[in-house]
Structure formats: C-alpha cells, structure tokens
Amino acid sequence: QVQPVESGGGLVQAGGSLRLSCAASGRTFSNYAMGWLRQAPGKERAFVARINWSGSITDYADSVKGRFTISRDNAKNTVYLQMNSLKPEDTGIYYCARNSRYDNYDGPRGYDYWGQGTQVTVSS
Secondary structure (H helix, E strand, O other): OOEEEEEOOEEEEOOOOEEEEEEEEOOOHHHOEEEEEEEOOOOOOEEEEEEOOOOOOEEEOOOOOOOEEEEEEHHHOEEEEEEOOOOHHHOEEEEEEEEOOOOOOOOHHHEEEEOOOEEEEEEO
16 A cells, blocks of 8 residues: 655746655555645646656657656655646646556556645745
8 A cells, every 4th residue: 555645836936946745654655656636726637747667768748748757766665746837727636646557547546545645836
C-alpha cells in the first residue's frame, strides 16, 4: 500500500517556478510508477506527468512538456514535480497518485492511492 502526501504548492507569478513534493508511506513505493495529475476549477482531473518505478521513463502531457520535470528518490520514498515557466492555466489542485495501470497513465482511471492535493495558483 502507498499513501502519498503532497506539499510545495503556493501562489506564484506567471513565469515563475515551484517544486512539488510527494512523500509516500509504504515499503512498496519503489515497486510502482507514480504520477501527478491536476484539477483546474470547473474541470475534470487531468494527467500531468508520470514516472516509472526506477525513474528511467517519464511521460508528460503536451501542455507541460519542456516546462515540467518529474523525478523520484526511492531512498526517500518521494516523487517531485519541478514546474518552470508557469502559466495562469497551470492553476489547480495538484495530486500525486500511484499509477496502478501502467498502460493507462494519461487519465485518472489509471491511478489509485491519491494524496489530498496541494493548491497551485499562478497569477498573470
């Protein structure tokens, strides 16, 4: 079992950066791919980025490619999301979750064991 806890959100101006962290309890953390998804106001939860168990394979939504970087430190049971060149449309609640269905990573149905989320607000 994996229980994620997100942190690092906040208010930032457009063009700025934030680094989100996801600390996950559970001895099996390093066995699983992990992902970040976000939910903007009035919209459904959407895929942002995914990293495989070892950190050797990453996937990104087209809207964040080249600006966001997902990484993990299995010794610390932590996944990170470095967000650069932030835009107002990046505003939302960011969730960390276990990618339980590896071939289905680009939507919320491919994930379980969700964290409580962390708010990111980008002002223009």
